[in-house]
Amino acid sequence: MRDETLLKLTSASQPLLTPFLLIAERCDSPRMGGSSTSDTPHPIHLIDTVWVTGLAGLFVVLTLGDWDRRGFFLSILPVAALLIVYAALTPRIGRSTGFLPIFDMEASILPLSRRVVCLLLMVIGVETVVFGFVPMEPISTLTSGLTKALTWYCMAKIARHCSWRIATTTRVFAIISTRNPFTLASNTQALFLVIASILTLGQVIHILPGPTKSKSTLWAFALVPLVSNLANFLAIRNAQSLLIHSGEHPIEQLIQEAKLNFARMLQRQSQDYTAAYEQYRHRYGVEPPPGFEAWYEFAKLHQSPIIDEFDVIYNAVSPFWKLSGQNVLDIINDVHRAPQSELWLCIFSGQQATVQCSHAHRTFDRHIELSFNRLLGALGGVLPDVRFLVNHLDEPRVLIPPRMRRTDTLGHEQINLTNLSRQPVWDKLTEFCSSQERGTAQTIYPAEPFTLSFVADISSAIDLCQNPEYGAMHGLTLSPTSFRLVEGAVLILSTGALSTMGDILYPSAAYNESEFIYDERNDVEWERKHNNLYWAGSTTGGFAMDGMWRQYHRQRFVELAQNLKPRRRYCYLRQQDGVLSQVRSSFLNGRLFDVAFTRIMQCEPKYCREQDAYFNVKSWVDKDKALRSRLVFDIDGNGISGRYYKLLASKSLPLKQTLFREWHDDRLRPWVHYIPVSQDMEELPEMVLYLTSTESGQIRAREIADQGRSWFTQGFRDIDQTIYLYRLLLELARLQDPSRPAM
Numbered sequence: 002m003r004d005e006t007l008l009k010l011t012s013a014s015q016p017l018l019t020p021f022l023l024i025a026e027r028c029d030s031p032r033m034g035g036s037s038t039s040d041t042p043h044p045i046h047l048i049d050t051v052w053v054t055g056l057a058g059l060f061v062v063l064t065l066g067d068w069d070r071r072g073f074f075l076s077i078l079p080v081a082a083l084l085i086v087y088a089a090l091t092p093r094i095g096r097s098t099g100f101l102p103i104f105d106m107e108a109s110i111l112p113l114s115r116r117v118v119c120l121l122l123m124v125i126g127v128e129t130v131v132f133g134f135v136p137m138e139p140i141s142t143l144t145s146g147l148t149k150a151l152t153w154y155c156m157a158k159i160a161r162h163c164s165w166r167i168a169t170t171t172r173v174f175a176i177i178s179t180r181n182p183f184t185l186a187s188n189t190q191a192l193f194l195v196i197a198s199i200l201t202l203g204q205v206i207h208i209l210p211g212p213t214k215s216k217s218t219l220w221a222f223a224l225v226p227l228v229s230n231l232a233n234f235l236a237i238r239n240a241q242s243l244l245i246h247s248g249e250h251p252i253e254q255l256i257q258e259a260k261l262n263f264a265r266m267l268q269r270q271s272q273d274y275t276a277a278y279e280q281y282r283h284r285y286g287v288e289p290p291p292g293f294e295a296w297y298e299f300a301k302l303h304q305s306p307i308i309d310e311f312d313v314i315y316n317a318v319s320p321f322w323k324l325s326g327q328n329v330l331d332i333i334n335d336v337h338r339a340p341q342s343e344l345w346l347c348i349f350s351g352q353q354a355t356v357q358c359s360h361a362h363r364t365f366d367r368h369i370e371l372s373f374n375r376l377l378g379a380l381g382g383v384l385p386d387v388r389f390l391v392n393h394l395d396e397p398r399v400l401i402p403p404r405m406r407r408t409d410t411l412g413h414e415q416i417n418l419t420n421l422s423r424q425p426v427w428d429k430l431t432e433f434c435s436s437q438e439r440g441t442a443q444t445i446y447p448a449e450p451f452t453l454s455f456v457a458d459i460s461s462a463i464d465l466c467q468n469p470e471y472g473a474m475h476g477l478t479l480s481p482t483s484f485r486l487v488e489g490a491v492l493i494l495s496t497g498a499l500s501t502m503g504d505i506l507y508p509s510a511a512y513n514e515s516e517f518i519y520d521e522r523n524d525v526e527w528e529r530k531h532n533n534l535y536w537a538g539s540t541t542g543g544f545a546m547d548g549m550w551r552q553y554h555r556q557r558f559v560e561l562a563q564n565l566k567p568r569r570r571y572c573y574l575r576q577q578d579g580v581l582s583q584v585r586s587s588f589l590n591g592r593l594f595d596v597a598f599t600r601i602m603q604c605e606p607k608y609c610r611e612q613d614a615y616f617n618v619k620s621w622v623d624k625d626k627a628l629r630s631r632l633v634f635d636i637d638g639n640g641i642s643g644r645y646y647k648l649l650a651s652k653s654l655p656l657k658q659t660l661f662r663e664w665h666d667d668r669l670r671p672w673v674h675y676i677p678v679s680q681d682m683e684e685l686p687e688m689v690l691y692l693t694s695t696e697s698g699q700i701r702a703r704e705i706a707d708q709g710r711s712w713f714t715q716g717f718r719d720i721d722q723t724i725y726l727y728r729l730l731l732e733l734a735r736l737q738d739p740s741r742p743a744m
């Protein structure tokens with residue numbers, strides 16, 4: 002593990018060392034390498050020319066780096082560094098021509114070894130200072146050290162009779178030919194790797210001294226990449242032949258049901274004010290807030306497809322009815338005055354329809370004020386003044402104890418503000434789950450040790466109380482990057498909240514940041530999209546301070562999609578004689594997943610390095626590259642994922658995993674507008690296989706991508722967000738009306 006990062010870096014540049022060595026040989030031809038052993042100079046073979054070696058090296062480097070140009074330039078750096086180290090460390094014996102000293106292996110082996118030992122000790126010293134003491138495993142360190150020494154010994158022996166290029170070419174061949182074909186993203190990549198390894202093997206054979214005939218037996222090594230890639234190819238073929246092709250896949254049922262439910266929901270929306278009024282009273286058992294009729298007219302005027310489905314608002318505001326209006330206002334003011342509250346106080350002025358936000362010590366509000374003003378600007382004169390607190394952090398804030406929900410004589414002194422950043426917060430978050438809820442969830446699991454289940458009910462899928470295992474499955478519950486908990490009935494607006502939390506939800510300003518806005522010019526038609534699942538992003542989601550980063554949601558997802566966990570078994574559905582059954586297999590078709598971290602962050606140095614070594618990190622990717630795949634994954638970061646609307650608006654199909662509730666939950670339907678993915682992701686391999694590799698799956702994928710895209714233009718317009726906020730402000734105005742008694 003220790004030198005894996007370094008290994009990755011240098012191995013990518015190794016192929017380039019070969020042409021450099023050749024140049025060096027040409028400069029010092031009488032002294033260097035094995036050509037000195039024979040007195041008559043060889044005629045220069047085509048393979049031995051600098052430009053052919055250079056081209057071959059270039060091809061291999063680009064193939065290893067998956068044709069990523071930036072990665073290519075980065076890989077040149079270690080080559081340059083090695084050259085400098087070489088020039089600096091090699092003892093200068095005899096005549097020295099220019100920058101590169103002449104190298105005599107036998108004479109310099111001892112002084113060189115000493116310097117290498119010194120260098121290694123220095124590296125260990127620096128490492129211990131930067132990363133803390135990293136415990137070693139003596140046996141494996143010793144074994145790998147001995148193996149390395151032995152390799153170099155043999156290399157030196159061989160190089161005496163030919164050229165030092167044998168060292169780099171052998172090593173490059175070893176690296177490419179043993180690349181695990183199951184992790185490759187495409188057939189093209191596999192093909193290039195096979196070509197590159199055969200090319201390198203050819204170089205090795207050519208450089209080696211000895212009779213051509215016996216050397217030719219070495220071509221047998223070409224079987225290593227050939228056989229492994231063939232095995233992978235056959236495994237993919239085999240997996241595809243067992244697919245469920247008819248419409249009997251469980252996904253089909255979920256889609257049909259969800260579609261029907263959504264159509265019914267749209268149809269039953271109230272058609273006139275009386276119906277909307279009755280619907281409100283029927284649902285919530287209270288009168289709608291003052292101004293509700295004007296809201297209805299506004300929504301109707303702007304063709305809001307949704308009139309009655311605003312349970313998200315009701316669920317958020319109803320706990321506050323138990324406080325008097327004056328009490329609600331007092332708490333807002335007092336909490337904002339608390340220096341450690343980290344909240345913005347925003348004041349909506351009813352006459353001008355403008356919002357002004359202020360913070361005790363911050364000036365940048367992440368465009369919260371701007372976003373409110375943009376969405377509420379058209380509402381002059383229809384609302385009273387309203388004040389509310391806004392949370393600018395990604396993570397949600399509010400936990401309302403049930404005890405408080407029941408009493409009406411609360412004082413604000415009962416409100417607790419605590420900084421729980423970088424600590425496990427699960428126990429706190431689930432403090433008020435009733436023991437009954439916990440009990441049922443726990444008995445379900447052991448009863449059926451292994452069932453492949455798709456998310457059928459999104460609200461129980463995100464319910465922390467029903468899923469005690471989530472405590473060790475999400476960065477937010479394990480080690481939130483920032484978590485400033487507010488315990489008490491405080492009216493705070495957040496962009497997302499966990500099931501047990503009491504934040505009031507509003508549309509995130511991030512959805513309107515330029516980097517997250519959908520631009521059709523960057524999208525491509527379905528037929529031209531890659532038939533795979535795409536995701537790239539950074540390791541946000543939790544702050545890694547110990548080995549628990551393996552349990553964070555983003556890390557678990559990338560680990561699965563990159564097939565990194567040894568001996569992991571994936572679950573698939575099979576159909577035999579009309580009966581569905583489940584099978585477990587170690588096979589995961591890497592061709593269907595184009596998934597990688599592009600940045601390792603939010604971690605202490607030691608755990609950054611561990612993650613860097615563990616994952617196949619891509620140096621950089623175009624932010625719109627997602628739109629070139631048919632399936633696009635979306636997953637929580639520290640809070641809600643800001644890129645979600647871009648994916649929803651696009652011609653690709655979002656597969657969404659989240660623990661957060663959002664303002665849009667009443668209008669966005671799983672299996673109609675997107676595909677939900679569970680927290681444990683057990684169903685993901687089968688789901689991706691079905692949606693990419695069967696005809697019915699592909700048709701469904703495209704349908705849902707289209708439905709999500711067209712619904713986005715009807716139900717997620719700016720005006721729809723305005724309609725939501727308008728209704729929310731009506732409720733907030735009623736809540737904080739000083740003349741309202743506690744209910």
Ligand SMILES: *[C@@H]1O[C@H](CO)[C@@H](O)[C@H](O)[C@H]1NC(C)=O
Pocket residue numbers: 420421422423
């Ligand atoms: C909150 O806690 C985190 C982690 O312990 C710490 O880094 C941060 O400075 C704290 N913030 C404040 C304002 O105390």
